[in-house]
Amino acid sequence: MRRPLRVGITGGIGSGKTTVCEIFQSLGIPVYSADYWAKWLIEHDDQVKAGVLKILGPEAYDPDGAYNRAWVARIVFDQPEKLADLNALVHPAVEAHSRRWHDAEMEKGAPYTLREAALLIESGGYHFVDALIVVTAPEALRIERVMQRDQVDAAAVKARMSKQMPEAEKLAFADFVIHNDGQTALIPQVLAIHRQLTGQNKSK
Numbered sequence: 001m002r003r004p005l006r007v008g009i010t011g012g013i014g015s016g017k018t019t020v021c022e023i024f025q026s027l028g029i030p031v032y033s034a035d036y037w038a039k040w041l042i043e044h045d046d047q048v049k050a051g052v053l054k055i056l057g058p059e060a061y062d063p064d065g066a067y068n069r070a071w072v073a074r075i076v077f078d079q080p081e082k083l084a085d086l087n088a089l090v091h092p093a094v095e096a097h098s099r100r101w102h103d104a105e106m107e108k109g110a111p112y113t114l115r116e117a118a119l120l121i122e123s124g125g126y127h128f129v130d131a132l133i134v135v136t137a138p139e140a141l142r143i144e145r146v147m148q149r150d151q152v153d154a155a156a157v158k159a160r161m162s163k164q165m166p167e168a169e170k171l172a173f174a175d176f177v178i179h180n181d182g183q184t185a186l187i188p189q190v191l192a193i194h195r196q197l198t199g200q201n202k203s204k
């Protein structure tokens with residue numbers, strides 16, 4: 001097997017992606033947050049900004065240049081074709097940016113990089129990674145964790161969940177699965193994957 005260099009990590013809302021990424025980061029692995037960089041590109045990349053303005057008009061940005069995410073969410077909810085246009089603009093931009101970022105991190109000596117995204121499979125981004133990690137946790141626990149973290153009720157969490165691919169389907173795409181069920185310790189699972197990805201485990 002070719003050694004995976006670009007590794008994707010995904011999982012449903014509240015599965016624990018961020019928590020798992022923090023463990024990989026503590027091992028020195030650079031992590032690319034697709035949501036963070038998508039927003040950054042929307043606010044700072046001239047070509048992406050011009051595309052957003054063309055699709056949504058000037059109200060997409062506050063007077064100070066900040067992306068008006070709440071307004072955009074309302075517009076695209078009613079006009080799904082605008083969401084498709086927005087995705088067709090932003091996804092390739094994130095792809096190109098993450099590839100440059102990955103190349104730079106590899107130049108600096110990283111053994112591999114992680115790209116974290118909640119919708120990595122839904123967006124098609126998983127096509128551009130060499131291996132995929134899916135973080136999974138029981139639905140009730142995910143709901144409870146997000147309610148605590150975001151101070152929202154169960155209905156709000158379920159509404160967000162309903163827009164994502166069910167976890168059971170995501171698992172079919174996984175090369176590695178991390179069980180974040182509150183019973184199985186996370187660190188040994190991360191270490192085992194890290195060893196395989198760095199070729200320290202000769203059995204694979």
Ligand code: ATP
Nearest residue numbers: 012013014015016017018019118145146149180182
């Ligand atoms: P989102 O898709 O909403 O960004 P996520 O998959 O990144 O979520 P996290 O933010 O990592 O999930 O985890 C959700 C919440 O659950 C956080 O508050 C986190 O601290 C907590 N959490 C995650 N894993 C564990 C665990 N094993 N034990 C206790 N708390 C956990």
